[in-house]
Amino acid sequence: MKRIIYFITTICLSVASATAQQIEHVVLVSIDGFRPEFYKDNTMPTPNIQWLAEQGVNAKGVKTIFPSVTYPSHTTLITGTLPYQHKVYYNTTIGEDGNPGQWIYDSKSVKAPTLWQAAKQQGLTTAAVSWPISLHNDFIDYNIPEIWNFKQPMDRLSATLKYAHPQGLFEEILTKAIGEVDQDKYNLSSLAMDQNLGRAAVFILEEYKPNLLTVHLPNTDGAQHAVGREGIEVKRAIAGADFVIGSIIDALKRSEIYEQSLIVITGDHGFVNTSMSISPNVWLEDAGLAEQAYFFSTGGSAFLELKDKADKHTVRKVKQMLLDLPMRYQDMFELIEEDQLRARGSKQGVSLAISARAGYSFSNKKEGEILSATKGGKHGHYPNNPEIFTGFIAFSPVMKQSKQLEIIHLEDIAPSIAKVLKLALPQADGTSVLGGVIK
Structure with missing residues (x-):
């Protein structure tokens, strides 16, 4: 009987020790x-x-x-x-x-x-x-x-x-x-x-x-x-x-x-799968805004970087330019505004970005065609x-x-x-x- 009690006690102590184990x-x-x-x-x-x-x-x-x-x-x-x-x-x-x-x-x-x-x-x-x-x-x-x-x-x-x-x-x-x-x-x-x-x-x-x-x-x-x-x-x-x-x-x-x-x-x-690359800096060139700002591409998104960080006027002009684009272009991306940027803790001083919709990505090219064929996958998109x-x-x-x-x-x-x-x-x-x- 003592052996049985000892055996049970040993098992209980072992289980208790394992339970208390710390990572x-x-x-x-x-x-x-x-x-x-x-x-x-x-x-x-x-x-x-x-x-x-x-x-x-x-x-x-x-x-x-x-x-x-x-x-x-x-x-x-x-x-x-x-x-x-x-x-x-x-x-x-x-x-x-x-x-x-x-x-x-x-x-x-x-x-x-x-x-x-x-x-x-x-x-x-x-x-x-x-x-x-x-x-x-x-x-x-x-x-x-x-x-x-x-x-x-x-x-x-x-x-x-x-x-x-x-x-x-x-x-x-x-x-x-x-x-x-x-x-x-x-x-x-x-x-x-x-x-x-x-x-x-x-x-x-x-x-x-x-x-x-x-x-x-x-x-x-x-x-x-x-x-x-x-x-x-x-x-x-x-x-x-x-x-x-x-x-x-x-x-x-x-x-x-x-x-x-x-x-x-x-x-x-x-x-995200992609088949087409967008060059948003070409839009800035065409709109006469390339001296004030540029889009910096991260693949699935592009951030509006200002030459003068305090130049909110250019931000408004770029936003309006994007909103005035033909609908076929607007369907390729979504605007990411300041509240969304702050929600995910993005770079201070950047108050506007664009995130590609499925099938699209961005490049840093400043001249040439707006769209070019690509293949494979990209990331960088806004996480919605x-x-x-x-x-x-x-x-x-x-x-x-x-x-x-x-x-x-x-x-x-x-x-x-x-x-x-x-x-x-x-x-x-x-x-x-x-x-x-x-x-």
Whole structure:
């Protein structure tokens, strides 16, 4: 009888201990161009992602920022703030001619506190693999930044070897995890890129067990730019990302930290199919307004940038010009006015933008035809179109229940992670969406 009582008592203590277990490790994976269909549609080649969605928390969609492009979105993901706070408005700077300038890559460009910073302030360890704008970040202990040789953009190897932190980390990953690789297997031209980034993430997990690991997988974005929302190339790319997710799950188990871990899978934007490109700067040229302003294209949208930031008169003239266009042109886009821009925290000083309707995108061209044929997919649109929504999944073995959320916001994700790890993000614009499902 005593043996039975002892056995039952031991089981109860074990269950109580497991129930009280706290999450000490978070892996945040951003799949570039991640769409809710990738876990909602069971015909998609994503068994790991679908399993996590079924067992954990998933959202019907995530309303992204404006413009819905990669670098500003990833900065919102890591800060919980909108662009008006973190100050990353586009993927690039704007050149003197109004065309895209230098890619924004240095962490000094981010003006809001990050999850990495909050984690370090709590004495936790941090890591990042290919996360946008992570170069020279003092709050990342193990950092494989997203960087390339600007004179030879296909060469990411030499730049990563130069800027990985600590020195020698990438050489260790190449030796022990990736193996001998040439630049064609470590750039966006190859589906091997996601696999090699996954191997780097798995190595860091097993070797260093960081409390916070952020990973960016870019291949699904490139596939959708090339062929649009559907097609075998998209399925191949998302299948590759799914394989990486499975590898991360296995690594957490091998490292014996699976029971104390939270896996978050999300993205930066969705995609819209396009077949025609609009050149709105040609309209400005024709209207005699090109000396006062220009439209800066982000693909699915274009922002009216003023030569004189206080020139509201030109804004009114441009708006009226757009409203006076023939209806066949007006049907191709929608006006985004100041209240909508402020609602999604867009760039201060910009009070007018245009967002393309389905089938259309924008270019920065200042002369030539208004319309030109294009193909593939674009993003950058104002996030009132569900096709531009990204997705969200969160799973931990200590979750109380599975749950489907309604539409959440991109800025909610960092506060959700912060709450789980007991971090402070006081400037965040979003709020945690994991209340009630994690002990």
